[in-house]
Amino acid sequence: MGSVGRWVRRVGGADTTFDAARRRRFVRALEADFDWSKLGARLDATERDRARSLWIARMRDEQRAVVAMSQLVADLARLGAPLDVLGAGAAVIHDETRHVDVCERVARALDPARPFRTTPPEMPHHGTLELRHRVVVSVVSLLCVGETLSMSLLRAARDHCDDEVTTDVLEGLLADESIHSRFGWWWLETPQGELRDDERPKVARMLARLFARLDRSLGAEAPCVGDAMGAPPSLVRRDVFHAVLHDTILPRLEAHGIAARAAWCDRALREAA
Ligand SMILES: [Fe+2]
């Protein structure tokens, strides 16, 4: 422990070091609330291996969310966003780091004898885009589209899950993701976040490319069977994707003056360009 830590501990009487405070916040609910010994109790070896792969993939998605959200909050700070926006954004980063942790714990608990790498995946950095445009693109793609979809897919995963511990973990992730998607829509409502006329067509072009990628991975009838340990069956996933896209995401983007329905129709065109 460094000298500052010792000083704080002496003055306060209780353990008020940064490390203790950080651990209290970070591990809350993770170690205490889940009985890892019951995880996947009914699985055979093949199912256990498939579930482990799924949770490793989910952990990597959460690692991407940490990086993307950290970049977005840094850009919002550079843009001069209000302090409550920055505080809310920092809370989202904190949530995503806990998600990495809990996904990693699920994967490890499914096969403690097999270690795996936790190095962050490669991420593109859109440093060449103008600052405000970077923020607009990230808010719309990462939060309004990504988090809204993620919330609905997690809900479907929870509803099809037949493992008690995994259901509890999904419930925790779901509670956070619903707040994350609201953060994006909230920013677009603020005076600073409101889209300008010249930004809307650029956002629509970005959306056409994003929709093409999402349609390929979520909208098709992928021949995967889903998993009762945390992934909805593929047909359910496809139906959820189309329902949330057409009933929620496209109308809400249209309400902000973005030609989102046209972007959906243009998705194949844009991908080919
Ligand atoms: Fe997350």
Ligand SMILES: [Fe+2]
């Ligand atoms: Fe999230």
